[in-house]
Amino acid sequence: MRIAFDLDDTLIPGVVVFPVERRCFLARLLGHEQIRDGTVALMKSLVNQGWDIWIYTTSFRSPGYVRMLFRLHSVRIAGVINQALHNETVTGCGHAYQDCSKYPPAFNIHLLVDESEGVWLESQRHGFDIVLVRPDDPAWAEAVVAKARSMSER
Template identity: 30%
Template sequence: MKISFDLDEVLFVSPDYMETEPELRFPLNRMFPERLRKGTVYLINELQKRGFEVWVYTSSFRTDVYIRSLFRRYGIHFDDIVNGYRHKAEVQGNRADMLPQKMPTFYRISLHIDDEDAIIENGKRYGFRVLRICEPDEHWTDKVLEEAERIRKIEEGN
């Protein structure tokens, strides 16, 4: 089962209003200024340990290389990454009608984690599952793990 995460305001947060993972050391903190929400390293590793594929699905135009390089510094390896460029090429393509900025079902993603109301609404409209994570919440990792396991049971027919 595949789970995807948005980056901005989900995995990348401001230390001004949320707890974060330790900052990378100089000079890496200059190359990678984003700060990871506290619990990200544990959560991604735990999901993969439980047999989930973990993806990034972001509408940002950060490159695959940049995203992989940043997370590698924290010991995280994503199974795949969909950024704004890839979504535009593979999902939107040459379609005249504009599709939402994220379509997890196109990639057979079972659960997407996001902070935006528009993505939640698109999930209802286009039939994909979204868990909203945005506010500071010390139990956010538990919520993601519980929802992932709940959806796995549904998909396995248990």
């Protein structure tokens, strides 16, 4: 199964600030962004449970940059959907869900993790699974694991 994570304000601090993972020397040297504390352990746990890890972002970061960002934390990303790919796949093709800022089913993604209430509303309207993560929630990773586990048991 595939799980996708949003980046900005979900895994990467931006407007919202939250505790972050320690960066290795190379990540600091290359100037790569910091990621949310608990992300590495969560992603490794999900991989061990059989999930493929994807990133689904409305930013225009290149897939190569995103893969390297997580590879520096020893996490392999199976796929990256940025705004350009989303536009090409969902928005630009007369797709029925072209009004969505994110539409995971178009990429065979089973679960999305995002902090945006707007994306949560889209999930309710268009019937895809999401874990709405609050930036100040210290138990955010546990909520993701619980939802992933319940979906795996279906």
